[in-house]
Amino acid sequence: MASRWCQCAPRRPGAPPPARGPDPMLNALFPLGLAALAGASIVVQQVLNANLRAALNSAAWSGFVSYAVGVACMALLALALRDPLPPASLAARIPWWAWSGGLFGAIFIGLAIVLVPQLGAATFIGLLVTGQMLASVAFDHFGWLGLAQRSLDLPRLLGIALLIGGVVLIRR
Numbered sequence: 001m002a003s004r005w006c007q008c009a010p011r012r013p014g015a016p017p018p019a020r021g022p023d024p025m026l027n028a029l030f031p032l033g034l035a036a037l038a039g040a041s042i043v044v045q046q047v048l049n050a051n052l053r054a055a056l057n058s059a060a061w062s063g064f065v066s067y068a069v070g071v072a073c074m075a076l077l078a079l080a081l082r083d084p085l086p087p088a089s090l091a092a093r094i095p096w097w098a099w100s101g102g103l104f105g106a107i108f109i110g111l112a113i114v115l116v117p118q119l120g121a122a123t124f125i126g127l128l129v130t131g132q133m134l135a136s137v138a139f140d141h142f143g144w145l146g147l148a149q150r151s152l153d154l155p156r157l158l159g160i161a162l163l164i165g166g167v168v169l170i171r172r
Helices: 024-056 058-080 096-119 119-143 156-171
Strands: none
Touching: 024 058, 024 096, 058 096, 058 119, 096 156, 119 156
């Protein structure tokens, strides 16, 4: 008979404890940990790219190497996942601007290669995150590029102000 505290069947004496599913707290924390790891990897990437720039004496070739290694890694991932190549007919249905993400990635990498040695990693990443948040709030508020509109409100403004304040403190 199940107790009033536990709505499960009683265990037989000597039986192993019932199998438990994944811990919901771990399920909630895992993506957050991965996001933090991705953020840390951006810092490592920028420092490595800055070192490569110094060794090659070229921001452009350092960025090219960074992207070439990234392309190779993504190709290996696609092969490992057995992800089929999308059909060519799909390309005609995709808006032209959806193809331009790499352009903005190249701008980011190029500027990071030049600015990380000048500003330092912490200041650069602080300004990077501030710029991302300012742009994100604008994209949300106006619903640009097909995003659902999310109004700019006081908590979002305060969050941005705190980020800017954090960059000022880091820069000192």
